[in-house]
Amino acid sequence: MSVTIKDIAKLANVSHTTVSRALNDSPLIKEKTKKRILQLAEQLNYIPDYHAKNLVMQKSHTIGLFFTSMEKGTSSSFLVDAIRGVNKRIDVQYNLFVRGIDDYDDFSYINNKRFDGIILMSQSDKDNAFIYNIMQKDIPIVVLNRQVDDEAVMNIISNDKEGSYNAGKYFIDSGHQRLAIIEGIHGFKSTQQRRDGFLQALIDHAVPIHQEYLVQGNYEMHSGYEAMNKLLDLPEPPTGVFCSNDDMAIGAMNAVFERNLQVPADVSIIGFDDMESARYTNPSLTTIKRPIERISMAGMEAILTLIDGKEALPHKRSIDTELIIRKSVSERSG
Secondary structure, eight states: OOOOHHHHHHHHTSOHHHHHHHHTTOTTSOHHHHHHHHHHHHHTTOOOOHHHHHHHHTOOOEEEEEESOSSSSOOHHHHHHHHHHHHHHOOTTOEEEEEEGGGOSOSTTOOTTTOSEEEEEOOBGGGHHHHHHHHHTTOOEEEESSOOOOTTSEEEEEOHHHHHHHHHHHHHHTTOOSEEEEEOOTTBHHHHHHHHHHHHHHHHTTOOOOGGGEEEOOSSHHHHHHHHHHHHTSSSOOSEEEESSHHHHHHHHHHHHHTTOOTTTTOEEEEEEOOGGGGGSSSOOEEEEOOHHHHHHHHHHHHHHHHHTOSOOOSEEEEOOEEEOOSSOOOOOO
8 A cells, every 4th residue: 555645644643734845845944844844655555646746736747739720731750859849848747749730629528627837839820829828828839940029928949031041142152043942831931931931041142033933842751752843844043942841852862863864963952950860761851950859848848937937038049040051962063
């Protein structure tokens, strides 16, 4: 039979309230008494009844990690990096619950009895309905990956626009003038940010923007493959293609190889994310490193701080991207 607080109280000749306070590190009892109780609890191998404790404190000890969707527009590498980052910082007393917003017809299931805090890996403005529903229920929330223009929301993002700008500039510095982009899912904030950054680089360096070089994808490998085939079918294909994520870049590479063409000799390619497989493609993929794992780690640290409620946090934190130069871009004269 397991040891209870009442057992410890009887042996220590104190009330069970005093034992409870000692186990919860309360300042309301003397240090000497606290130390004696903790030593006794350790000797008896006391295991706290977290279920009962949670009922008293009205805590679930569960943190939710939500995505806009786990089926659409969330690559396996993105998902793994996000979960890995959160898991590196989650406190051992908490359980992690992972789900897509689009799994829910309504949000009645999501309440402050089930969740102590929520981290949202947001990809679309449509997530705002979810965000404000959570805020109305007084559940601490941190939004990652997409900027939310509300100072009441703690926001941690990467600078996708700057990263995509640097991709375009690297192409231009390498001598490319015929530049295309394979975009992500229409309506996703990341899609817009990466498009804007890339095109701004072309505008700033007086490189022509051709409408036929702006091709839609959906963040999946096959969409990159299909989009690259459209570009290669043009009378004058681009010499450089920026893909809005690495999965599409890998699909685009395969489309080039199927035409008996070479990367980067015939078509140079840059991806976005720097997923683990990017360094092992042949040639290895030049890409923009978006530190999803670091963003997720920061998100977990922030939500634990908000749950604790003892420290004020800034409204927004931005984590820089990085251009990772490998072997998928060649020097050209035009």
